[in-house]
Amino acid sequence: MRSGGAGVSASSRTDAAALDRHDPLLPFRDRFLLPPGIRYFDGNSLGALAKGVAERVHEVIAREWGETLIGGWNAGWIDLPRRVATRLAPFLGVAPEDVAIADATTVNLFKLAGAVLAGRPARERILAPAGNFPSDLYALRGLADTFDAELATVPAADLAQAVDARTALVTLSHVDFRTGELFDLEALAQAAHAHGALLLADLSHSVGAVPLALDDWGVDLAVGCGYKFLGGGPGAPAFVYARRALADELLPPLRGWLGHADPFAFEPEWRPAAGVERFVCGTPPILSLAALDAALAAWEGIDLAVTRSWSLSLGDLFVALAGRELGSRGFTVASPREGAHRGAQVSLRHAEGFALVRALAARGVVGDFRPPDVLRFGLHPLYLCHADVAELVRLLAEIHDSGAHREPAFARAAPVP
């Protein structure tokens, strides 16, 4: 696509090689440490390790913790969440001071949505897509119970028209975790605002995958995790965004000392910090946070428009090849065919999906599986080229035809997060 290539018409290994020939991301690929022989289609679930991360965390442990002990807090740890927020802001398209790093995504979603319900008692409804990320639905249901509100789930396509005067909050995952469908946050923000409601987006599956412009789009509130496309490491800290004017109005139900206007005064009463910082709660996990910081540093100089263009091209090729090679083998494409409606992920459906994903992994091609029948393939632009996509499709066909996935070793076991 981006290099005037064949786009959706690219449907052979030769075309894939041609598309890879002028790779604008080549200068950056060696920043990411992928094991030899692995084609990694799961960067949408756990980003790969970037160079510098292990060294940075070791420095934090051995020198900062080991040698300066408690002094580490004043020597940089206490400001580390703010520095990470500053690195993260361009991924979101927001001012650095409007995003904070804290806790886990679900906890942050709870804090934001709870603040909205608490502050707008006349509106008792939360709207979310029925297929929303389950952890978000669990948190929202818990909030609805707590605030005597209603959680209404509707098909994602009906979300905009379901907003009404009772709606406090419209909330959704920006990219559907199963299908990779990318929703239009700008249109949803307008639909929400037209009825006086607010929009809260979970960006876990889009941050680092799709250029975001929360500020321009009028998104009110957002959360997301640091460990998917961003590569912050397993369970990396999450983030929380609130539009400036709104942040100063909202009071989170869950309040902790690092969201206090003056945490070190140890005052008995909570006074909210200015802006989004009030949504910070407890002491941050510095080792995990340092890894996230170093991971974000590895993105320096990388143009998100270029990565998006590359992953769209990977996805277009995948969709085209899957249609041609896999349709007759019982696979269907579960993701939107049009790139504009797709995150950096293409999902297939197949009745034997679990075993097929396991058999692929045994051949060094790593995707993942989501019940009931979804094979997910993350198209992280910094880890993958078009030849990897062509090989993935070829292998899927080969495994399918040979029945290699029916080995007992690939039978159903516990899937991964």
Place this chain on the structure above:
Amino acid sequence: MRSGGAGVSASSRTDAAALDRHDPLLPFRDRFLLPPGIRYFDGNSLGALAKGVAERVHEVIAREWGETLIGGWNAGWIDLPRRVATRLAPFLGVAPEDVAIADATTVNLFKLAGAVLAGRPARERILAPAGNFPSDLYALRGLADTFDAELATVPAADLAQAVDARTALVTLSHVDFRTGELFDLEALAQAAHAHGALLLADLSHSVGAVPLALDDWGVDLAVGCGYKFLGGGPGAPAFVYARRALADELLPPLRGWLGHADPFAFEPEWRPAAGVERFVCGTPPILSLAALDAALAAWEGIDLAVTRSWSLSLGDLFVALAGRELGSRGFTVASPREGAHRGAQVSLRHAEGFALVRALAARGVVGDFRPPDVLRFGLHPLYLCHADVAELVRLLAEIHDSGAHREPAFARAAPVP
């Protein structure tokens, strides 16, 4: 004390040396990496780095994350919180399955206290000491606002008698963060239960410092952090405990996917996991968690009765020496004199406390300061001997008399967590 020593009558450097002569913790001291020349009296705020922690985290990053990528979840990460909980259980005096590792202390306190308020709407009162750890009070106040309940603060000494039929929950920090006063959880549990209320203890300042027997004491609920005496590293994950029968009754207001009975089924509705596991929420920060795991491993074979005895002996010496050497210099002992009422911490008060703590640190003796005038000295039994305590008192007297703490370099700046 423990070795038939002089106890409170030990009040000289000679006595200190005598008390150190038969050190039952000597075989374990080299497990903790204290920088040369540092006497570390801040292990109550941030435990020192244990041997093996840096190596373990490096292994998790470089090999588990770097090489097995997403496979790390099935290869051990997903069970890591449970393994850490199992290591932690003996510190609490509970069965491993009744404690879980999750989030930050304040978040866990919110989940437990919120579950109690939600489950007992007829009781609208939370009781806490007025001087309780501020972050806990902030969370409780937020809950009181959310559930239209009352947070009543009383002097700690009046807590037991303030319980009444309206009280849902009695909650306190087991050890006062300023004074080091150790409260009697067994008596408080009885007082709470006598009126049908529950007891929730924050063990952040006692776990690893004092042998705990939550089960025997009848404590209903508890939270605490991993980074103080336990040495899990800056911002290490926290824990949550609930008495078995109670856990199965309580529904946290904040619900996430890892508290689901079957997280990987990705069901749209939350079904609580059995027992305390339902209080787990989001994906755990694996790097910080691995550090905590390795830190707890460094305690293996260490008898908590022996460490308690040693830190009491350190405290008794400190109180005796402070009374003799520092009373005339404007210092008062802010901690209980009797060991049975004291955690592993002795605090002094002095009008110039902040500068004195800074001047001490410049001489390699690290304590900390809490407003308005509290000099805190943690007596971590594995980092300190009686000679360190004698030297601390000697230096405080010397600095005070020389006025060395009045150097501009030691003037008030931002204190540390």
